[in-house]
Amino acid sequence: MRVLVTGGAGYIGSHTILELMAQGHDVCVLDNYSNASPEVLTRVRALSNGTIADFKGDIRDAKTLDDIMATFRPEAVIHFAGLKAVGESQEKPLHYYDVNVSGTLTLLHAMGRVGCRRIVFSSSATVYGEPDYLPCDEAHPTRPMSVYGRSKLMVEDILKDWAAAHPAASAVILRYFNPVGAHASTRIGEDPQDIPNNLMPYIAQVAVGKRDKLTIFGDDYDTADGTGLRDYIHVVDLARAHVAALDYAARKAGARPFNIGTGQSYSVKDMVAAFSRACGKDIPTVIAGRRSGDIAAIHADATRAKDELGWTASHTLDDMTASTWAWQSANPNGYDD
Numbered sequence: 001m002r003v004l005v006t007g008g009a010g011y012i013g014s015h016t017i018l019e020l021m022a023q024g025h026d027v028c029v030l031d032n033y034s035n036a037s038p039e040v041l042t043r044v045r046a047l048s049n050g051t052i053a054d055f056k057g058d059i060r061d062a063k064t065l066d067d068i069m070a071t072f073r074p075e076a077v078i079h080f081a082g083l084k085a086v087g088e089s090q091e092k093p094l095h096y097y098d099v100n101v102s103g104t105l106t107l108l109h110a111m112g113r114v115g116c117r118r119i120v121f122s123s124s125a126t127v128y129g130e131p132d133y134l135p136c137d138e139a140h141p142t143r144p145m146s147v148y149g150r151s152k153l154m155v156e157d158i159l160k161d162w163a164a165a166h167p168a169a170s171a172v173i174l175r176y177f178n179p180v181g182a183h184a185s186t187r188i189g190e191d192p193q194d195i196p197n198n199l200m201p202y203i204a205q206v207a208v209g210k211r212d213k214l215t216i217f218g219d220d221y222d223t224a225d226g227t228g229l230r231d232y233i234h235v236v237d238l239a240r241a242h243v244a245a246l247d248y249a250a251r252k253a254g255a256r257p258f259n260i261g262t263g264q265s266y267s268v269k270d271m272v273a274a275f276s277r278a279c280g281k282d283i284p285t286v287i288a289g290r291r292s293g294d295i296a297a298i299h300a301d302a303t304r305a306k307d308e309l310g311w312t313a314s315h316t317l318d319d320m321t322a323s324t325w326a327w328q329s330a331n332p333n334g335y336d337d
């Protein structure tokens with residue numbers, strides 16, 4: 001299939017391109033490089049057969065999208081492009097709604113002009129907010145607690161209305177839990193441009209000596225060791241979920257959300273201990289207060305993805321920490337190395 005990958009130079013997009021190409025799909029990337037290095041595609045090309053079309057541009061730019069639709073003629077779109085920092089979303093709500101929501105509308109209009117009616121969308125478990133029950137299935141109520149989360153839920157609603165209005169259209173909504181890890185080659189991985197917001201890249205930067213210590217946000221949650229519990233998912237498993245979602249989109253019309261997680265959760269302290277094992281060093285930590293907007297615990301019921309997409313996660317926690325460490329130690333300065 002010819003697949004347009006928006007945000008394809010990003011962390012999850014770059015891993016997904018490799019899996020798509022391994023399955024024989026033709027790929028075209030649109031990215032504005034606001035949170036990615038052009039070096040990413042150089043490395044992805046070196047790891048694959050190299051035939052990736054790419055366009056530099058903004059997802060909100062209808063002209064760029066029309067150019068891509070006319071020249072590449074995608075049969076499906078995987079839509080990663082967007083902004084993802086929860087804290088920043090609270091400070092710049094209009095910017096987040098503009099990129100994440102208006103950007104998706106611009107994309108759907110451009111797809112409509114060439115009759116492309118298949119999309120796989122990057123949503124997030126953050127749409128659930130504080131869970132009423134665990135594991136969290138797709139029927140769980142949605143009540144996101146940040147601008148970022150609300151922007152994801154708005155796009156989910158738009159895709160449901162879009163699919164309802166176009167009977168042949170298919171929108172596969174993937175609600176990612178916590179993506180971590182890196183490709184086995186150590187050539188691509190997560191490379192935060194600033195101080196990492198997320199746990200795993202922060203721990204990795206402590207291990208490699210770029211930061212002194214990890215601040216643990218709260219050890220007074222109602223969990224076994226008092227720290228937050230999350231469902232961490234290896235980015236290569238997540239990438240493969242997109243390939244399965246494309247196959248599904250070719251078979252099934254309508255809009256459908258799927259949880260993409262392992263179904264298992266680990267605490268912040270579990271993650272620190274596992275990373276310490278992987279890198280053979282102590283990770284200094286300090287306990288601080290809870291981070292605003294954080295929930296105590298969540299993990300996925302991923303039964304629907306197993307039954308309908310034929311997808312399950314296969315990587316272990318040790319695979320996640322070992323691959324993160326392999327990437328970080330081979331590229332201490334990320335794509336600048």
Ligand code: NAD
Binds near residue numbers: 009079125
């Ligand atoms: P990322 O920032 O690495 O990738 C996003 C890519 O989109 C980047 O390459 C960036 O340059 C590009 N981009 C941003 N704004 C753009 C615009 N206006 N026009 C064109 N390109 C633009 O993030 P990621 O971790 O790979 O996440 C990919 C998607 O998955 C995002 O939509 C994110 O919200 C979602 N998601 C991520 C996580 C996570 O923890 N990483 C969890 C749940 C959902």
Ligand code: UDP
Binds near residue numbers: 268
């Ligand atoms: N966390 C932490 N210190 C950090 C970053 C994260 O203690 O520097 C904790 C956070 O409070 C949560 C877990 O690690 O319990 C995962 O946070 P992350 O930001 O990676 O993902 P989230 O689930 O919040 O999207």
